[in-house]
Amino acid sequence: GAVVSQHPSWVICKSGTSVKIECRSLDFQATTMFWYRQFPKQSLMLMATSNEGSKATYEQGVEKDKFLINHASLTLSTLTVTSAHPEDSSFYICSARGASSGSGELFFGEGSRLTVL
Amino acid sequence: DAKTTQPTSMDCAEGRAANLPCNHSTISGNEYVYWYRQIHSQGPQYIIHGLKNNETNEMASLIITEDRKSSTLILPHATLRDTAVYYCIVSTYGGSQGNLIFGKGTKLSVKP
Numbered sequence: 119g120a121v122v123s124q125h126p127s128w129v130i131c132k133s134g135t136s137v138k139i140e141c142r143s144l145d146f147q148a149t150t151m152f153w154y155r156q157f158p159k160q161s162l163m164l165m166a167t168s169n170e171g172s173k174a175t176y177e178q179g180v181e182k183d184k185f186l187i188n189h190a191s192l193t194l195s196t197l198t199v200t201s202a203h204p205e206d207s208s209f210y211i212c213s214a215r216g217a218s219s220g221s222g223e224l225f226f227g228e229g230s231r232l233t234v235l
Numbered sequence: 236d237a238k239t240t241q242p243t244s245m246d247c248a249e250g251r252a253a254n255l256p257c258n259h260s261t262i263s264g265n266e267y268v269y270w271y272r273q274i275h276s277q278g279p280q281y282i283i284h285g286l287k288n289n290e291t292n293e294m295a296s297l298i299i300t301e302d303r304k305s306s307t308l309i310l311p312h313a314t315l316r317d318t319a320v321y322y323c324i325v326s327t328y329g330g331s332q333g334n335l336i337f338g339k340g341t342k343l344s345v346k347p
């Protein structure tokens with residue numbers, strides 16, 4: 119099946135710094151990517167929808183200036199957590215849908231665990 | 236998207252069939268039923284999806300009632316590695332509107 123890869127799988131940073139997470143579709147072109155966040159013992163929450171070549175669409179309550187999303191190519195989307203604080207510590211997961219996704223499912227990355235000290 | 240209702244948790248004996256129910260009484264005519272699972276600290280894994288007809292693949296079977304208001308995911312021979320949180324999601328097919336809204340899912344524990 120299609121593969122979506124995230125990097126890094128985990129990262130620890132100091133409060134106030136910025137962290138970039140990459141999401142790549144390895145064997146298909148992803149016109150649309152989605153970014154989710156998951157806090158411990160909770161379900162995934164959609165943060166934003168990223169479309170190649172256009173601005174991301176953010177869900178209500180998600181600060182677009184804090185969570186910068188760039189989808190510059192059909193195989194790469196990045197999420198940058200700017201001026202990270204301990205409350206941003208979470209499991210960030212991306213998913214991708216192909217340009218001609220015949221079966222309809224979304225493919226998810228392995229997730230990136232962010233810990234802000 | 237329509238909401239779904241799933242039991243919070245279920246246990247299943249290893250080797251037995253695991254039947255996970257899901258209610259989606261407000262599903263729209265153009266919405267599919269998707270099942271994903273999430274093993275601890277990993278990204279969700281696609282299992283199966285369907286619209287009206289029952290579906291089967293190498294992982295599981297999906298039984299959708301005729302009125303489409305509920306469905307059941309069947310893992311025919313559960314193994315310890317099937318222990319995970321299983322999410323039943325209804326969503327339109329494809330396009331940027333086809334994102335998935337996750338509920339709380341069912342935590343399936345497969346026991347030896």
